[in-house]
Amino acid sequence: MNSKVLFNEGKNYIPGGVSSPVRAFKPYPFFVKCGHGSKIEDVDGNKYIDYCLAYGPLILGHSNEELVKSIYEDLKLGTAYGAPTEAEITLAKKVVDRVPYVDMIRFVNSGTEATMSAIRLARGFTGRNKILKFDGGYHGAHDYVLVKPGSGGATSPDSLGIPKDTTKNTLSVPFNDENILEKVVLENKDDLAAIIVEPVMANIGCVEPKVGFLKLLRALCDEYGIILIFDEVITGFRVSRGCAGEYFGVYPDLATFGKIIGGGFPMGAFGGKKELMENIAPAGKVYQAGTFNGNPISVKAGIFTLDKLDHIFYKSLKDKGDFIRNSLEEFKDENLLNIQVVGLASMFQIYFNDKPVLNYELAKKSGTDNFSYYFNHLLKNGIFIPPSQFECCFISNTHSQEDLEKTVNIMGDALNLIK
Numbered sequence: 001m002n003s004k005v006l007f008n009e010g011k012n013y014i015p016g017g018v019s020s021p022v023r024a025f026k027p028y029p030f031f032v033k034c035g036h037g038s039k040i041e042d043v044d045g046n047k048y049i050d051y052c053l054a055y056g057p058l059i060l061g062h063s064n065e066e067l068v069k070s071i072y073e074d075l076k077l078g079t080a081y082g083a084p085t086e087a088e089i090t091l092a093k094k095v096v097d098r099v100p101y102v103d104m105i106r107f108v109n110s111g112t113e114a115t116m117s118a119i120r121l122a123r124g125f126t127g128r129n130k131i132l133k134f135d136g137g138y139h140g141a142h143d144y145v146l147v148k149p150g151s152g153g154a155t156s157p158d159s160l161g162i163p164k165d166t167t168k169n170t171l172s173v174p175f176n177d178e179n180i181l182e183k184v185v186l187e188n189k190d191d192l193a194a195i196i197v198e199p200v201m202a203n204i205g206c207v208e209p210k211v212g213f214l215k216l217l218r219a220l221c222d223e224y225g226i227i228l229i230f231d232e233v234i235t236g237f238r239v240s241r242g243c244a245g246e247y248f249g250v251y252p253d254l255a256t257f258g259k260i261i262g263g264g265f266p267m268g269a270f271g272g273k274k275e276l277m278e279n280i281a282p283a284g285k286v287y288q289a290g291t292f293n294g295n296p297i298s299v300k301a302g303i304f305t306l307d308k309l310d311h312i313f314y315k316s317l318k319d320k321g322d323f324i325r326n327s328l329e330e331f332k333d334e335n336l337l338n339i340q341v342v343g344l345a346s347m348f349q350i351y352f353n354d355k356p357v358l359n360y361e362l363a364k365k366s367g368t369d370n371f372s373y374y375f376n377h378l379l380k381n382g383i384f385i386p387p388s389q390f391e392c393c394f395i396s397n398t399h400s401q402e403d404l405e406k407t408v409n410i411m412g413d414a415l416n417l418i419k
């Protein structure tokens with residue numbers, strides 16, 4: 001069956017024909033047959049250079065041969081035990097060794113669970129109720145954080161079904177705006193348990209913090225006894241060996257992880273200072289549990305993946321990112337285009353916007369029709385990027401120079417046509 005037929009059939013059984021909203025795009029998404037290295041192949045016989053990479057986890061590309069072989073052996077030993085394994089300690093030690101602000105870690109099943117649990121821990125530790133997030137920050141699909149969330153553009157999750165009582169303690173302020181931040185923190189400091197932030201806002205495209213912004217967060221949290229949570233579900237093990245806190249030189253009290261930490265298998269985690277983490281059950285009184293927590297297959301894939309990610313790996317990925325960003329910048333200057341080229345390390349995006357994008361409000365002013373045209377032109381020519389202006393593109397170590405050159409040429413064609 002082809003993608004069109006599958007989509008029409010799928011809609012009868014699966015809401016909207018997809019298992020997560022951002023996967024739906026018009027007229028219908030392609031259905032995947034397989035992925036290898038930098039390429040993903042659909043059931044219609046098309047092959048794409050993939051910059052979606054499952055929305056971030058596949059930093060080693062699709063179906064890394066060595067990883068698949070070793071996981072195949074692991075599978076023969078069982079897929080879940082409901083009892084601890086040595087591999088969990090191995091992975092925990094690897095994270096602690098890399099990430100300067102993580103002393104202890106709890107493995108969960110998704111980024112959503114990670115942020116939900118980290119928020120509970122912050123509330124349990126401080127005895128306070130409120131949390132502060134940033135407009136357009138996406139921290140998963142649980143009730144407390146679906147307040148002005150990013151991710152998904154047209155499918156942005158301003159969801160029904162969330163009681164006002166549940167979100168009355170969730171404050172949201174613009175990213176990169178020191179004045180509003182300081183005002184809201186001061187007004188709420190006595191009941192503010194946590195500030196949760198994506199150190200790079202990667203669910204409104206790709207927006208970096210202004211110089212000093214994360215430092216200001218750290219200072220406010222220190223001054224008022226607020227727990228600073230970096231949501232590193234995207235930036236964790238993506239921007240540098242020691243994650244975004246190391247990259248920007250600002251350490252949070254807690255960090256949440258997902259995507260790369262499971263090496264392409266479902267997993268999330270949260271970790272941080274020992275004095276905080278020791279409050280997690282059964283060591284402490286903040287409850288957190290899960291049948292599949294620390295799943296042996298995800299943990300093994302995580303270990304395999306982290307073992308590949310050394311400084312040389314990150315340098316090479318950054319070079320690939322620089323190649324794409326610089327090529328697009330040159331193209332922009334030569335053709336006087338009204339676009340913004342953004343990103344860092346192996347993350348990139350363009351905004352169809354004539355002004356720099358510093359926050360969600362400004363991101364929303366970008367030309368989504370132009371983005372749609374750009375996305376479709378790329379897709380027709382064998383390049384797959386996330387279908388929304390408000391997502392970020394990712395690069396893996398399997399993207400070759402030939403892939404990158406082909407990509408920037410086709411991006412250039414698309415931008416010329418739009419102009």
Ligand SMILES: Cc1ncc(COP(=O)(O)O)c(C=O)c1O
Nearest residue numbers: 110111112138139140233234258
């Ligand atoms: C920054 C951030 N936090 C949390 C999540 C939720 O992670 P998951 O989809 O694994 O539940 C995402 C998902 O994209 C994310 O980008």
